[in-house]
Amino acid sequence: MSDTGRTAKPNKSGMKLTPPAQSATERRTQLTRDKVITAAIDLADRDGIDAVSMRRLAQELGVEAMSLYTHVRNKDDLLDGMIDAVIGKIPITTDGPDWKTSLRRTALAARAVVLRHTWAPRTLETRTTPGPAVPRYINAILGILRENGFTVTLAHHALHILGSRVLGFSQDLFDDSPDLDPEAAARLAGELGATLPYAAEMALAVTHEGALGGCDDDTEFAFALDFILDGLDRLSQVET
Known part of the structure; x- marks a missing residue:
């Protein structure tokens, strides 16, 4: 040869x-x-x-x-494609005995993928036009929560609490975008509805003053902080 x-x-x-x-x-x-x-x-x-x-x-x-x-098309398109390919490698577990097990297994599987591609978290943070894998993954996470009794509002809060941990690393996952008017919000939700029903549902339900847009960071920060403090309080009572 x-x-x-x-x-x-x-x-x-x-x-x-x-x-x-x-x-x-x-x-x-x-x-x-x-x-x-x-x-x-x-x-x-x-x-x-x-x-x-x-x-x-x-x-x-x-x-x-x-x-x-x-x-x-250009380097941005290349980076978008790279992130989409990496996120697409994450296996999603939906057959656990309960929602907590399914979500935990999925997040740990995501971490295993990220550890093989350590550049991905920093690169994801710079992306403004994610490919189909990212919303598809978020839709699956929301599906685990919604199908196990979480309200839309609580599932939304859960995404903020978990942040990028659902993708296997720790940094702010949400880059709030400018508000969309109600007509544009409904159109976007309609486009998502056929393939990403849980993401579409949240897009319509979680609105601000009648428009789909950026979340209230102060509200989400306080909710997550109270959630963490309540959890620590319960653990301290068990251990004492």
């Missing part, structure tokens, strides 16, 4: 001829978006997210940098 990984074939005289190395054009035509994103993830895992550039990625793939733009 030659250095290119191709098996040499004998010609009519019996001599083996080594096929020519794959050309840059051949490599370029064989690229797909998935292959580009996978290569970028491998590069980030090995050398850190700061090492990921279109030029460096092209070198890793053995192509010209311009050929990457057939598959990703």
Whole structure:
């Protein structure tokens, strides 16, 4: 076998001829978006997210940098795709004996994924247009809660309390966006409803002054703080 990984074939005289190395054009035509994103993830895992550039990625793939733009629009699109691919690797457990077990197993599985891709939390924090995997994952978390008796409001509070822990790390998960008017909120919920029913339900239910928009950080902070203090209080009474 030659250095290119191709098996040499004998010609009519019996001599083996080594096929020519794959050309840059051949490599370029064989690229797909998935292959580009996978290569970028491998590069980030090995050398850190700061090492990921279109030029460096092209070198890793053995192509010209311009050929990457057939598959990703720009670096932001590449980073969005990388985050979406990583979140998509998280297995979701919904068959636990109770909601707590299902949610705990899912969050710990998410942490195992994040520990394999340590650049992901910092990168996720910079994303403003997440791909389909993130809302699909959040919808599944909400589903675990709603199907086990949580009200929409309590499920919403639970997301804030858990924060990024549902994704396997610890930092603020929510980047509040400007308010949407009721008509835009209803349209967004309608778009989500077919595939992400629990996310759509929360989008319509958790509104502020008639509009879908940013959550009240002070309210959510106080709710989470009281929840933690109440839990510590119960534990202290058990141990005394």
